[in-house]
Amino acid sequence: MAFAVRAITLDLDDTVWPFAPIGERIERVLDDWLRAHSPETARRWPPEAMRAMREHVWRNNPQLAHDLSALRRMTLEIALRDSGADMALLEPAYEAFYAARNQVEHYPDSLDALARISTRVPVAALTNGNADLTRIGIDSHFVFQLGSREHGKAKPSPCIFHAACARLDCAHGEVLHVGDHVDADVAGAFRAGLRTCWINRDGRRWTNRQLRPDLEFDSLAGLADWLETHDIRAPAVARTG
Template sequence: MKQYLRLRPFKAISFDLDDTLYHNAPHIIKAESKLSLFMQEQFNVPDAWGLTQWRELKAKVIAVHEELAHDTTAARYEVLRQALIQWDYSEVEASQGAQQGLECFCFHRSDFKVDLSVLKLLTDLGEHYPLVGITNGNVDARRIGLDDVLEFVVHPGHGVRMKPYSDLFDLSCQHLEIEHQDLLHIGDHPISDVLGSRAAGCQSLWLNLNPGNNQQARHILPHIEVDELQEISLLAAH
């Protein structure tokens, strides 16, 4: 554990979810694969349609609907809908197909459980502080086992912007009825989590999963840096 700034007393702890409480990549890869298979089985996907075409379409959709850059679920739905329209499906068929595809993705995206050691860590910390989730993603916290250890989870969308914007931190502090300086945010990303929380006026603990990584020096220092999640058990004594 490295301390860069004095950690002041805090009243609550917020956690990023993806890649902080679990390794996210395998679940996204699985969900993307299941979605691709679903689309191939249910619709006439052009032979030349692949990852490049999906990425290009997503960029076009977000360029037209900038608010979707802050809503991963709505963006995925709209990309699916636009793809189906390009493939000559009707508006009704495209809307229904996009919803079905989205449901397929969301099911597999949250089809796992957080490790028991992490849940125990959160349970122990929860005896001392209210714990909440602040995520840019769309994982279903209930399905992955976090509903018993986190008081609530906030997501971007519907006018609420992603981290590093302050919206999610503002919303969390409002729900917790605390000042921003009384919230300690824990996350793996030096921009979304460290810069975001510091810019919002919160305290920051960076989970640096790549100890050789010095990205924080290019942005802003966290109060504390750890390279293993279990190190935060020391916060219970703070």
């Protein structure tokens, strides 16, 4: 398949690193922090209860679905208030969470692949999450990071893809969006008029009969290999979105 790739937008969680270990670490770190700084909060809100309350907060605040940081702060605020804690602990508790959130364990192929990909085309991070690429130490591979919190809408909304294309100064069909999520990444980017690459690390079957990704790889290394052998000067096939 011949099409131009002038730039790439790249999902982060479960594409560059797995999120599950991060989520487990966050629960442990927050529980340890609360035990040390607000024992009554830790007693009333052990990890299982905190998880259930977080899910309740997220379900009941759909207007904040694009802002995971606000939802996390809301969850912590409820737990602290409920236990009679000093509310001055809210920001330090959030910082304990955020430090743990940015302790990522990259997939084995990711760092080398990112270096290879970013020497070929500009790469922009496009995420619904709240990772900090500078804290993680990989910001040098990206021309910018656009998160749903900053934009005000989350993937799969077309407008966040279009905003990234505008910042990249590229037509929609000249940008390849790369990610693991069938709906938020592949379907969202497709409907926005971008080219799509599905990172399918666990061998899932594609079941959407309405569309297919332009590319599919089981790692970012596969994408790096493709870019190094693909003629990006090939004429782009325009899409509307």
